[in-house]
Amino acid sequence: MTKASRPRRPKRQPLRTCLGCGAKRPKKELIRVVRVPSGTVRVDASGRLAGRGAYVCPSEECLRGAAKGRKLERALEVPVPDDVLDELSRAVAAAGGAGGDGSTR
Numbered sequence: 835m836t837k838a839s840r841p842r843r844p845k846r847q848p849l850r851t852c853l854g855c856g857a858k859r860p861k862k863e864l865i866r867v868v869r870v871p872s873g874t875v876r877v878d879a880s881g882r883l884a885g886r887g888a889y890v891c892p893s894e895e896c897l898r899g900a901a902k903g904r905k906l907e908r909a910l911e912v913p914v915p916d917d918v919l920d921e922l923s924r925a926v927a928a929a930g931g932a933g934g935d936g937s938t939r
C-alpha cells in the first residue's frame with residue numbers, strides 16, 4: 835500500500851518452518867527438536883534448550899514427513915535416534931492428536 839513507514843509491530847511472532855509440510859507457523863505452535871551442544875537430539879518441550887533446532891507441526895503427518903527422507907537429520911546434522919522419534923510422536927499426540935483445538939483457554 836501507500837504507507838511508507840509504518841511503525842514496527844510491537845509483537846513480532848517468530849515464525850519457523852515445519853520440516854514436514856513446509857508451512858511457516860509461530861514457534862509456539864510447533865514442536866521443537868534440538869541438537870544440544872553435547873550432540874544429543876532432544877525433544878524440547880520447554881522451547882528453551884540451547885542448540886540447533888528444527889520444527890514440526892504437532893501432526894503425525896508432518897512428523898512422518900520430517901522423519902522420512904531424513905529431513906530432520908539433515909536439519910540437525912546428526913542422526914535422530916528412534917527413541918527421539920518416539921518421544922516426538924508422543925509429543926505430537928499430546929499437543930494435537932487428542933483434543934482438536936486447544937480447549938484450555
Ligand SMILES: [Zn+2]
Pocket residue numbers: 852853854855856857890891893896
Ligand atoms: Zn507441518
